[in-house]
Amino acid sequence: MAAIVKMQNIVKRFPGVLANDDISIEVEEGEILCLLGENGAGKSTLMNILYGLYHYDKGEIFIKGEKTTFSGPGDAIDKGIGMVHQHFMLVPVFTVLENLILGSEKVKGLSLDLNSSKKELEAISDKYGLEIQLDAQVSDISVGMQQRVEILKLLYRGADIMIFDEPTAILTPQEIEELYKVMQSLRLLGKTIIFITHKLKEVKEISDRVIVLRDGKLIETIDTESTSIRELARMMVGREVLFRTEKPEVETGREILNVKNISALNKRGLPALKGLSLNVHEGEIVGIAGVDGNGQTELVEVLTGLRKISSGIITIDGKDMVNKSSGQFLDAGTAHIPEDRLLRGLILDFPIYENLLLGFEDKAPFAKGLFLDFNKVRSWAEELVKNFNIKTPGVNVNAGTMSGGNQQKAVLAREFQRNPKVLIASQPTRGLDVGAIEFVHERIMDAKKEHKAILLVSLELSEIMNLSDRILVIYEGEIVAEFNYGEVTETEIGLMMAGGEDK
Amino acid sequence: MELLIKLFSITVFASTLRIATPVILASLGGCMSERSGVINIGLEGMMLMGAFSAVVGSWFFGAWTGLLLGVLTGGLMGLLHAFMSVTLKANQIISATAINIMAVGLPNILIPVIWENHYGISPTVPVIADINLPLISSIPIIGDIIGHQNPIVYIALLLVPLISFLLFKTKLGLRIRAVGEHPLAADTLGINVYRMRYIAVTISGLLAGLGGAFLSIAYQSQFSSAMTAGRGFIGLAAMIFGRWSPKGALLACLLFGFADAFQASAQSAGVPIPPEIMLSFPYVLTLVALVGLFGKIALSPAANGKPYYKG
Ligand SMILES: Nc1ncnc2c1ncn2[C@@H]1O[C@H](COP(=O)(O)OP(=O)(O)OP(=O)(O)O)[C@@H](O)[C@H]1O
Ligand SMILES: [Mg+2]
Numbered sequence: 001m002a003a004i005v006k007m008q009n010i011v012k013r014f015p016g017v018l019a020n021d022d023i024s025i026e027v028e029e030g031e032i033l034c035l036l037g038e039n040g041a042g043k044s045t046l047m048n049i050l051y052g053l054y055h056y057d058k059g060e061i062f063i064k065g066e067k068t069t070f071s072g073p074g075d076a077i078d079k080g081i082g083m084v085h086q087h088f089m090l091v092p093v094f095t096v097l098e099n100l101i102l103g104s105e106k107v108k109g110l111s112l113d114l115n116s117s118k119k120e121l122e123a124i125s126d127k128y129g130l131e132i133q134l135d136a137q138v139s140d141i142s143v144g145m146q147q148r149v150e151i152l153k154l155l156y157r158g159a160d161i162m163i164f165d166e167p168t169a170i171l172t173p174q175e176i177e178e179l180y181k182v183m184q185s186l187r188l189l190g191k192t193i194i195f196i197t198h199k200l201k202e203v204k205e206i207s208d209r210v211i212v213l214r215d216g217k218l219i220e221t222i223d224t225e226s227t228s229i230r231e232l233a234r235m236m237v238g239r240e241v242l243f244r245t246e247k248p249e250v251e252t253g254r255e256i257l258n259v260k261n262i263s264a265l266n267k268r269g270l271p272a273l274k275g276l277s278l279n280v281h282e283g284e285i286v287g288i289a290g291v292d293g294n295g296q297t298e299l300v301e302v303l304t305g306l307r308k309i310s311s312g313i314i315t316i317d318g319k320d321m322v323n324k325s326s327g328q329f330l331d332a333g334t335a336h337i338p339e340d341r342l343l344r345g346l347i348l349d350f351p352i353y354e355n356l357l358l359g360f361e362d363k364a365p366f367a368k369g370l371f372l373d374f375n376k377v378r379s380w381a382e383e384l385v386k387n388f389n390i391k392t393p394g395v396n397v398n399a400g401t402m403s404g405g406n407q408q409k410a411v412l413a414r415e416f417q418r419n420p421k422v423l424i425a426s427q428p429t430r431g432l433d434v435g436a437i438e439f440v441h442e443r444i445m446d447a448k449k450e451h452k453a454i455l456l457v458s459l460e461l462s463e464i465m466n467l468s469d470r471i472l473v474i475y476e477g478e479i480v481a482e483f484n485y486g487e488v489t490e491t492e493i494g495l496m497m498a499g500g501e502d503k
Numbered sequence: 504m505e506l507l508i509k510l511f512s513i514t515v516f517a518s519t520l521r522i523a524t525p526v527i528l529a530s531l532g533g534c535m536s537e538r539s540g541v542i543n544i545g546l547e548g549m550m551l552m553g554a555f556s557a558v559v560g561s562w563f564f565g566a567w568t569g570l571l572l573g574v575l576t577g578g579l580m581g582l583l584h585a586f587m588s589v590t591l592k593a594n595q596i597i598s599a600t601a602i603n604i605m606a607v608g609l610p611n612i613l614i615p616v617i618w619e620n621h622y623g624i625s626p627t628v629p630v631i632a633d634i635n636l637p638l639i640s641s642i643p644i645i646g647d648i649i650g651h652q653n654p655i656v657y658i659a660l661l662l663v664p665l666i667s668f669l670l671f672k673t674k675l676g677l678r679i680r681a682v683g684e685h686p687l688a689a690d691t692l693g694i695n696v697y698r699m700r701y702i703a704v705t706i707s708g709l710l711a712g713l714g715g716a717f718l719s720i721a722y723q724s725q726f727s728s729a730m731t732a733g734r735g736f737i738g739l740a741a742m743i744f745g746r747w748s749p750k751g752a753l754l755a756c757l758l759f760g761f762a763d764a765f766q767a768s769a770q771s772a773g774v775p776i777p778p779e780i781m782l783s784f785p786y787v788l789t790l791v792a793l794v795g796l797f798g799k800i801a802l803s804p805a806a807n808g809k810p811y812y813k814g
Binding site for chain 1: 623672673674678679680681684687688689690691694695702715787805813814
């Protein structure tokens with residue numbers, strides 16, 4: 001088979017980081033190639049170079065045998081390259097349709113010809129079984145649908161080399177299955193797929209070949225068949241990875257978080273929580289399992305002061321917290337790892353040390369009267385960066401320039417510092433590499449050992465199953481089932497999540 | 504009663520349109536620029552430069568050439584703002600403030616150079632004359648309000664739906680708005696963010712220039728120092744009031760125009776309120792409308808004011 005993409009000796013330097021250090025890869029026509037590597041290894045950078053979004057300092061790129069230089073993504077699109085980015089590239093206030101046609105608009109006279117684009121898009125989405133509401137505004141649709149919109153974007157532009165940058169990090173198991181089906185059918189149609197992921201099971205399942213990067217360097221190119229998950233993990237991280245976190249024996253204590261019969265609306269004003277109740281004790285991890293969009297987002301928002309409830313009771317350590325502000329929740333001892341790090345976790349234009357300070361800015365030793373002691377802030381930030389193994393050239397760089405996984409680690413580092421009574425963790429390992437996941441799971445277990453109450457919301461069923469003492473299944477805004485650790489199989493929970501019968 | 508009739512006479516409505524015209528043009532300029540993600544508080548200065556060039560052009564070559572020159576000068580100012588804020592990535596407020604300051608100073612230097620012994624005020628120049636709309640002017644009341652106006656008034660009113668169409672119905676408009684909301688997303692689709700912003704900010708300047716020309720060679724017949732008197736800023740306020748949409752901004756501009764026309768007619772009718780208070784009326788009204796609404800609307804284009812850096 002011929003190499004459809006050839007990248008030779010690519011070097012890309014950002015201020016303080018060598019993101020791609022002399023990387024050469026070849027992609028064969030019609031294959032599914034996996035790009036593996038730790039957070040900050042340089043995967044997104046390499047693909048953004050291939051997509052024409054980043055300029056590179058050195059190297060050559062050949063597409064379909066032809067040497068190419070891109071002045072921007074427009075040139076790459078013309079060459080048949082398409083990319084679904086790690087952080088979706090959608091304009092929230094535009095409709096799905098407007099997002100899809102942007103840059104490849106059809107016109108009738110002077111005005112946009114939305115109808116003919118719409119027909120064409122409907123035909124493509126039918127063909128690939130992508131369910132999409134073209135007239136909805138992007139800010140109103142689920143991440144799963146946003147993902148499908150991104151894929152449809154590529155198909156609409158006729159891409160035959162498709163790059164997926166961590167497409168499954170935020171999808172539900174069902175959506176992931178669907179995505180695989182789409183990818184397989186794309187491959188059958190002769191498309192070439194480059195796929196970035198941290199989920200090694202996925203790599204084994206769908207890829208033909210694997211390329212491993214570490215610290216900006218190419219480590220290994222290998223046929224998927226001739227390797228194992230364990231070996232892949234070792235190549236990525238450079239050491240052995242245990243895939244199971246030891247669960248410490250901890251006496252659970254008094255009830256810390258108590259939620260009774262709460263009801264709340266979602267951002268579109270529809271009922272999202274319908275009389276939901278739960279509680280979490282000291283030293284206990286309670287996991288919320290469920291398909292995305294069943295009220296998890298709203299539940300977390302309610303428990304962190306970001307959304308009001310219309311009825312019900314919330315107490316933290318006996319203190320009434322109904323409709324209190326997010327600041328009051330912080331003061332009452334909650335820490336919050338938000339599901340969307342870009343929206344709720346970080347201020348991208350702020351340097352890392354300021355991001356790590358958020359929520360501590362009025363507390364000793366950082367606040368001194370009217371002033372902040374930035375020396376203290378910086379050295380504290382440097383310590384966190386070290387402890388949490390956050391890859392960055394320094395604490396002064398803006399959070400927006402960090403790799404996705406390292407942004408997530410920064411949020412985690414800050415929230416674990418709060419010394420909370422209750423930790424609300426929503427998708428805490430989204431986008432993290434296997435080594436980092438292990439690290440986070442250990443931190444969560446440490447928190448348990450310190451008798452914190454932990455509410456874990458995750459779409460990653462295995463994460464819920466491994467960590468939780470109790471598992472609650474959420475379905476359409478209600479808790480429909482409850483299990484103890486080890487008393488249930490993934491299949492059973494999966495059934496409940498889909499709205500199956502209560503046991 | 505007689506007083507009331509006088510206050511709400513047809514002339515008040517007719518002059519509402521005239522007074523609103525430069526503000527409408529400024530607010531349209533604001534919509535263009537800010538929808539693309541470039542804050543433009545330089546509209547005031549762009550207008551002022553437009554007004555000055557229009558007078559110079561009119562003096563030497565006649566009113567219509569003056570108009571053209573005024574518009575082009577505004578466009579040039581827009582281009583300058585785009586260069587500073589898009590290419591050089593300067594702070595957009597500072598870049599625009601520089602334009603505003605220059606627009607106050609430069610005419611003062613040039614007036615005595617062009618017209619000997621004139622300081623701060625130009626001699627009177629030929630103006631663009633009002634016209635009669637053939638059929639409409641014979642309709643009662645409506646004809647009296649809109650039938651006999653300056654051509655630039657009609658142009659401004661026509662530009663409202665035109666700019667609205669451009670922004671919301673055309674390919675260029677979709678791209679301009681995309682760049683103002685999420686430039687990186689636009690970039691990943693092959694849209695040249697810088698080019699879109701240049702286009703939008705230059706059009707913004709052209710519109711402001713037209714507004715300035717109207718002031719100096721239609722509404723009045725000479726240039727005087729700082730004659731725009733904050734109309735560029737009021738245009739911006741109207742744009743915010745209208746939620747960055749031309750049609751909404753039009754309403755706000757008409758409100759301002761009416762308030763101004765009303766105070767003028769109230770003064771001449773001898774309403775016993777101190778003229779200082781009457782004069783401040785339109786500004787206060789704008790302020791109240793802004794403050795009242797501002798809290799509720801956070802609809803500014805998401806990338807407004809943020810330079811875009813390519814990787
Ligand atoms: N725009 C940028 N400006 C400065 N530094 C950057 C920029 N983009 C990436 N980097 C740096 O380059 C390195 C590689 O980042 P990249 O995003 O390619 O990692 P990645 O392999 O995709 O990681 P992840 O799995 O966490 O997404 C990181 O150290 C990151 O901080
Ligand atoms: Mg990445």
